[in-house]
C-alpha cells in the first residue's frame with residue numbers, strides 16, 4: 017500500500033468551530049506547521065447548515081447566522097496561517113500520533129508532534145433510541161433535515177412531529193416551517209416545566225406534549241404516524257409524514273477511542289482535563305467531541321484555549337499520568353472536564369460544565385473525594401435537563417493528586 | 428447484449444423490446460429473493476428465454492434483505508432432510524462462489540455456549556448430530572478454553588461446542604451477484620411486477636401481474652412468504668406459510684472487538700434462540716427473536732422484542748449493551764409447520780414450487796437452484812447443454828478486506844474513490860456512482876445502502892443522508 021508519509025507539528029482533525037479555533041490560535045502563536053483536516057467538501061462544521069442567528073457573540077437574538085459564522089471561523093484560521101484541507105478523511109491511527117488519511121489525491125500517513133481531535137457530535141438517530149415500529153422514509157435527525165432543506169433544497173413532506181425539547185428541537189421546527197411543513201407537535205418525555213428550557217418563541221404556538229414517550233412509528237411506503245404513551249397510560253397516534261429526532265447527543269468519538277483516549281462514562285467523549293489532554297499521550301480534544309452539545313461559541317473558545325497547553329506540550333511538557341477522575345451521581349449526568357489536571361490549570365472561564373437528567377430547583381452541590389468534602393455550592397437558578405449549568409472550579413487545589421475519584425453529588 | 432431490466436410499463440411491451448417478436452417466455456421465476464435470483468442464475472446457463480419477476484422495486488427486497496447473514500455448515504439440520512442436504516451442498520457452493528466473485532465471507536467459526544448443566548449435557552448429542560449431518564469438525568471445549576477464546580463472555584458459561592466452519596457472509600451482495608450474472612447472460616428482470624393471478628392453459632401459463640399479463644411455458648414459484656398463495660392459484664394445498672418474525676439489533680463497529688465468533692445458544696424446543704454474531708461489515712448482531720405472526724407484512728420491530736433481545740444479550744455479552752446501536756430490523760422466516768423445505772415439481776403443470784425456505788435459504792440458495800433446475804429438466808423441458816457464465820467481480824463491502832477508500836491504486840486511477848460521502852461507513856462517491864449505474868442499478872436509498880453501505884452507519888444519515896439523496900436524484904433519468 018502506498019501512502020505519502022509526512023510530518024507536521026500539530027494536526028487538527030475536524031474543521032468545525034472548535035478545530036478552526038484551535039488551528040487559528042495555534043498558527044498565530046507560532047506552533048509551526050498546523051494542519052486542519054476536514055472530511056466534508058466545505059469547512060465550518062455544523063454551523064454551515066444552521067440557517068438561523070445566534071452564533072458567536074450575543075447568543076440570544078444576536079450574533080451571525082450559522083453559515084456566516086462558519087465562514088468567519090474558516091477565514092480566521094486561514095488568515096492565521098493554518099493549512100486547511102477539505103475532502104480529506106482521517107480514517108484511523110498508524111501510531112500514537114500518526115494518522116491515516118484518505119482523500120481524492122490519495123492516501124497519506126501524517127505524524128504530528130501533537131494531535132487535536134475536534135470531530136464534533138451528532139444526534140442519536142431513531143435506531144439508537146430503540147424506537148420500535150416500521151422503517152419508512154420520512155425519519156430525520158436535525159442534522160440531516162437542515163442539510164436537506166438548506167444545502168440541498170430537497171422536499172421534505174407536509175406534517176411533521178419533532179421529538180425533543182431543547183434548543184436544537186426548536187431549530188428543527190423552524191427549519192421544517194421554512195420548508196413549508198406543518199409542525200404538529202414537539203414531544204418530550206420530560207414533565208412540564210414552570211421554567212421554559214428554551215426562550216419561548218411566541219411567533220409559533222406549536223403544541224408541546226410533555227410526559228410523553230414515543231412507542232413506535234407506523235407506515236410502510238411513507239411514515240404515517242408517531243405513536244405516543246402519556247404518563248397516565250393514555251396512548252395516541254400523531255398523524256404525520258415526517259418525524260425529526262432532535263438532541264440526544266453522542267460525541268463522534270470513534271477516532272478518540274481507537275486512539276486510546278478512554279471515554280468518560282458520562283459524556284461519552286474522551287476523558288480530558290482542563291488543558292484538554294486526553295488519556296492518550298499527545299492527543300488533545302476540543303469542542304463537542306468532549307461534551308455534546310454546547311454552543312458554537314463555546315466550542316470555538318475551547319479550540320482557542322487548547323493552544324497554550326499544546327504549545328507547552330511541544331516545548332516538552334511531560335504528559336500527566338494518574339490524574340484523578342471527576343464523576344457525578346444521578347440525577348446528574350456528566351461533568352466536563354472530567355480529569356483533574358494537577359498542574360493548576362482551570363476549566364474554561366474557571367467553571368466546570370454539568371448536566372442533569374431531572375429538573376432541580378436551586379440544587380445544592382457537594383464536591384467530595386474519598387469521604388472528604390472539597391466544596392459546597394448552592395446554585396441560584398434551577399438546573400434543567402438538556403441545558404448546561406456551571407460549577408466553580410476554585411476548589412481544585414484541594415484535590416489530593418493521589419486520591420480517588422472526585423464525586424459531585426446533589427443534596 | 429444489453430441486459431433487459433424493467434420497472435415500469437406493460438410487460439408485453441418489454442418482452443418484445445428485448446427479444447424481437449417473442450411473446451412467451453420458456454421459464455418464469457416468480458420472486459427475486461436470494462433463492463429466486465440463484466435459480467435465475469442457474470437457468471441463465473441454458474439457452475432458454477427466462478424471466479425473473481418480483482413485486483418489489485429491487486431484487487432481494489423481501490426476507491433476503493433481513494437475516495442473520497450466516498453461511499451455515501448445516502451441523503444442526505434435521506439429518507436426512509432435504510434441507511440438511513441442500514444446506515451442506517449450498518454452503519460449499521456459495522463459499523467457493525463468494526471467493527470467485529468477491530462476496531465478503533469470513534470464516535469466524537461458531538461456539539454453541541452452554542450456560543447451565545443441562546445445556547452442557549446436551550452438547551455431546553449435538554456433536555453426534557453434526558456427525559450425522561456429515562460435519563466432522565465439531566469439538567467440545569471446556570469453560571477455560573471458552574473464556575480464553577471469548578474473554579468478554581458473561582459470567583457462568585460452562586463450555587461450548589465449537590463449529591469452526593460457520594461463517595459470516597454479506598447477505599446483500601449475494602443475491603445481487605446472482606441477479607447480475609443472470610441478467611448479463613440474458614435473463615429478463617421485471618421489477619414492480621406483482622403476480623396477482625395465474626391462469627394455466629394447455630401449454631402456457633398466463634401470469635396476471637400489476638404490469639399486465641405475461642405468458643410463460645414453465646413456472647417456478649420462489650415467492651418466499653407468498654409461495655403458498657401462488658401454489659394455491661395452481662390448485663395445490665401443499666403448505667401454508669406462517670411468518671415467523673425475527674427482530675435484530677445491529678451494534679456499532681466499536682463493539683466488534685467484544686466478540687470473535689458467532690455465539691449460538693444451545694437450541695431448545697422453542698427454536699434456535701438468540702445469537703450474537705459479528706457481521707462482515709464489522710458490526711455486531713444481536714438476535715433474532717422468533718415470533719409466530721399471521722401478518723406477512725409485519726416486519727416492524729416491537730418494544731417487547733427489543734427488550735427481550737437486550738435481556739438475552741446482557742447475559743451473553745454484557746459489554747455489548749454499553750455500545751451504541753446502529754440499526755434495528757426484522758425479517759420474516761417462511762415457516763410452514765414442517766421441519767423441511769417444501770420443494771416439489773408438478774410435471775403435468777410445467778411447474779416447480781419452492782416453498783418453506785425457512786431459516787437457511789441464504790446458505791442453501793445455490794444448491795436449491797441446482798436442485799430446482801434438475802426438477803425442471805424432469806418435467807420435460809429440454810434444457811440443452813449448460814454454458815459457463817462469464818466471471819463476475821462484485822464491489823467489495825467487507826471490512827476484512829481492503830475497501831476502496833484504502834486502495835491507493837484505485838484512487839490514483841479515479842479520485843472519486845478517495846472522496847468519501849458516507850463517513851461512518853466510508854463509502855466513496857465512486858462507489859455510489861457505480862451502484863447507481865451498475866447492471867442492476869440502485870433505485871432507492873435502501874437499494875443504494877445494500878449495494879454500498881451508504882447511509883447504513885452509526886449516524887443513519889445525520890451527516891450524509893441529504894447528500895446521498897441528492898446523488899440518487901441526479902442519477903434518475
Ligand SMILES: Cc1cc2nc3c(=O)[nH]c(=O)nc-3n(C[C@H](O)[C@H](O)[C@H](O)COP(=O)(O)OP(=O)(O)OC[C@H]3O[C@@H](n4cnc5c(N)ncnc54)[C@H](O)[C@@H]3O)c2cc1C
Pocket residue numbers: 029030031032033034035036053054055056060061062063066068069070071072075104105106107134135136137158159162184187268271302303304305309310311312313315316
Ligand atoms: C442542528 C444544530 C443546531 C445548532 N444550533 C446552534 C445555535 O443556534 N447556536 C450555537 O451557538 N450553536 C448551535 N449548535 C451547536 C454548534 O453547532 C456546535 O457547538 C459546534 O458546531 C461544535 O463545533 P465542533 O467544532 O466541536 O464540531 P462540529 O461543528 O460538529 O465540527 C466537527 C467537524 O469535524 C469533522 N470531522 C469529524 N470526523 C472527522 C474525520 N475523521 N476526519 C476529518 N474530519 C472529521 C466533521 O466533518 C465536522 O466538520 C447547533 C448544533 C446542531 C447540531
Ligand SMILES: Cc1cc2nc3c(=O)[nH]c(=O)nc-3n(C[C@H](O)[C@H](O)[C@H](O)COP(=O)(O)OP(=O)(O)OC[C@H]3O[C@@H](n4cnc5c(N)ncnc54)[C@H](O)[C@@H]3O)c2cc1C
Pocket residue numbers: 457458459460461462463464480481482483486487488489490491492493494495496497498499620621622623649650651652653654657672673674715757758759760784785786787788789790791
Ligand atoms: C431473522 C432471519 C434470520 C435468518 N438467518 C439466516 C442465516 O443466518 N443464514 C441463512 O442461510 N438464512 C437465514 N435466514 C433465511 C433466509 O433469509 C431465507 O431463507 C431467504 O432469504 C429466503 O429467500 P427467498 O428468495 O426464498 O425469499 P424472499 O427473499 O422473501 O424472496 C421472495 C420474493 O418474492 C417476491 N414475491 C412474493 N410474492 C410475489 C408475487 N405474488 N409476485 C411477484 N413477486 C412476489 C417478494 O417481493 C420477494 O422479493 C434467516 C431468515 C430470517 C427471517
